[in-house]
Amino acid sequence: MLKYKFNMEEALERAKFNTYKAKTTGLLSQDTLKKIKEESTDISLKALNNLCLILDMPPGAILDFEITDKEKEDRKKL
Numbered sequence: 001m002l003k004y005k006f007n008m009e010e011a012l013e014r015a016k017f018n019t020y021k022a023k024t025t026g027l028l029s030q031d032t033l034k035k036i037k038e039e040s041t042d043i044s045l046k047a048l049n050n051l052c053l054i055l056d057m058p059p060g061a062i063l064d065f066e067i068t069d070k071e072k073e074d075r076k077k078l
Contacts, residue, residue, distance in 0.1 A: 001071065002041040005064050008051070009037055017054050027054065 012018070022028045027050040028036075032043050041063065043051075048059055055062065067075075 001066055001068050002063050003066055004036075004039060004041065005062060008039070008062075011055055012036070015054055 017028075019030070019033060022030070022033055028047060032047045035041075035043055048062070051057075051062060052059060
């Protein structure tokens with residue numbers, strides 16, 4: 001399961017990126033901002049790329065992978 005390594009909403013605020021900038025620049029959709037607020041990593045690669053641009057970080061600095069018990073079981077079925 002992918003997880004953010006830190007609070008993305010706070011990181012965007014520190015980068016001075018708010019809903020107004022999202023709307024005027026088109027870098028992140030309202031749906032993506034909602035998902036970030038909910039700590040959902042179910043975002044597009046384009047959105048991840050734009051997060052990297054906004055925060056000046058590579059994807060590995062933003063996301064972490066932690067395997068869940070369900071994923072371990074699913075992997076055994078492969």
